[in-house]
Amino acid sequence: MTARLLATSSEEENVSPETMQAIIMSKYGPADVLELRAIERPSVEPDSVIVRVHAASINPADLHEMHGPLITRLSSGLRRPKKAVPGADVAGVVDAVGENVTEIRPGDEVFGTCGASGTLAQYARGYKNLVAKPANLTYEQAAAIPIAGITALQGLRDRARIEAGQTVLINGAAGGVGTFAVQIAKALGAHVTGVCSTRNVEMVRSIGADRVVDYTKEDFARSGQRWDVVFDLVGNRSLSDLRRATSRSGKLVMIGGGHDRGHGGRSLLRPLLLAVRGIVLSRFVKPETVFFIANINRDDLLVLKTLCEDGKVTPVIDRTFALSEAPEAVRYTETGHARGKVVVSM
Numbered sequence: 001m002t003a004r005l006l007a008t009s010s011e012e013e014n015v016s017p018e019t020m021q022a023i024i025m026s027k028y029g030p031a032d033v034l035e036l037r038a039i040e041r042p043s044v045e046p047d048s049v050i051v052r053v054h055a056a057s058i059n060p061a062d063l064h065e066m067h068g069p070l071i072t073r074l075s076s077g078l079r080r081p082k083k084a085v086p087g088a089d090v091a092g093v094v095d096a097v098g099e100n101v102t103e104i105r106p107g108d109e110v111f112g113t114c115g116a117s118g119t120l121a122q123y124a125r126g127y128k129n130l131v132a133k134p135a136n137l138t139y140e141q142a143a144a145i146p147i148a149g150i151t152a153l154q155g156l157r158d159r160a161r162i163e164a165g166q167t168v169l170i171n172g173a174a175g176g177v178g179t180f181a182v183q184i185a186k187a188l189g190a191h192v193t194g195v196c197s198t199r200n201v202e203m204v205r206s207i208g209a210d211r212v213v214d215y216t217k218e219d220f221a222r223s224g225q226r227w228d229v230v231f232d233l234v235g236n237r238s239l240s241d242l243r244r245a246t247s248r249s250g251k252l253v254m255i256g257g258g259h260d261r262g263h264g265g266r267s268l269l270r271p272l273l274l275a276v277r278g279i280v281l282s283r284f285v286k287p288e289t290v291f292f293i294a295n296i297n298r299d300d301l302l303v304l305k306t307l308c309e310d311g312k313v314t315p316v317i318d319r320t321f322a323l324s325e326a327p328e329a330v331r332y333t334e335t336g337h338a339r340g341k342v343v344v345s346m
């Protein structure tokens, strides 16, 4: 662990200028291992920025980080997490900047990621992936954007290379990535079909889906229809089902998933194997199948900022929790049925 623990502390307690309240993961495990503690604030480095965190959002990647599946422990720490504070997505106000930083100044309102230091804390240290917050959004809305928004953007724009008029099916349309994907696909001019459960049908329609498939009543893979692009965010269907729903000249884009088995480490491998099989198969038989890991970068954060300021994308927030309630926020995300994003507000 890189952060030094100072004392057990409640959120209301005053902390000294050098300390802050943070959620600490001192070992791998479920949300129960998370604790609110007082730790040293991150200090500014020449290329870094310190952000006073106003809001952070939870992503399935944070849950994998907490559970520490075996295949990631070589880099994240074999016996316990090297990183003390979970979280990556953030929105807040710049508190200090390093001597080499020119684009950002203290007092700027920013959003982006501070993945190395963690964001479930009052302060976070970021490097290059922070840009000006969309002027029309709250900190909570801005914190919902980075990983989910960029994954949706890169999946549809760069991997699927969507063209106006194409048909797109989004499996998992009601989730963090899905709610951005529906809106971005519409902004790119696609005809969008969203797949979700009954309770989310109206919400997915309200954010722009032209058609909504309620998976409790209808199976998109057995409907006989084929889409130009199938964007799978759930990883719960067989490869043959996903390929059957994709037109021969179209693209099947996968990003992982594993919701149906929860977000613990055990669910990481199966969607990855599914994607590898799909990529190998598509070398011989169409449709083209693609798997990718989102690349968080400033340029795409700025694209999303513009989409939000133009009113084409509005982050969907399911629930907002206080920092002391972060374990509850994690548990809620772990259900795999959050409606849009889960946010921690400070």
Ligand SMILES: NC(=O)c1ccc[n+]([C@@H]2O[C@H](COP(=O)([O-])OP(=O)(O)OC[C@H]3O[C@@H](n4cnc5c(N)ncnc54)[C@H](OP(=O)(O)O)[C@@H]3O)[C@@H](O)[C@H]2O)c1
Binding pocket: 059, 060, 061, 147, 148, 151, 171, 172, 173, 174, 175, 176, 177, 178, 195, 196, 197, 198, 199, 200, 215, 233, 234, 236, 254, 255, 256, 257, 258, 259, 260, 292, 293, 294, 333, 336, 337, 338, 339, 340
């Ligand atoms: N490769 C990458 O770079 C990358 C980046 C980000 C995320 N991911 C992965 O992508 C997946 C989605 O991320 P996320 O942030 O969107 O997760 P999320 O917000 O936790 O997704 C929850 C959503 O999944 C939907 N869902 C659950 N079971 C479903 C089913 N059988 N059919 C259709 N929808 C279903 C739920 O809708 P209902 O409640 O209506 O069922 C819920 O709205 C995660 O597994 C994550 O690890 C990968």
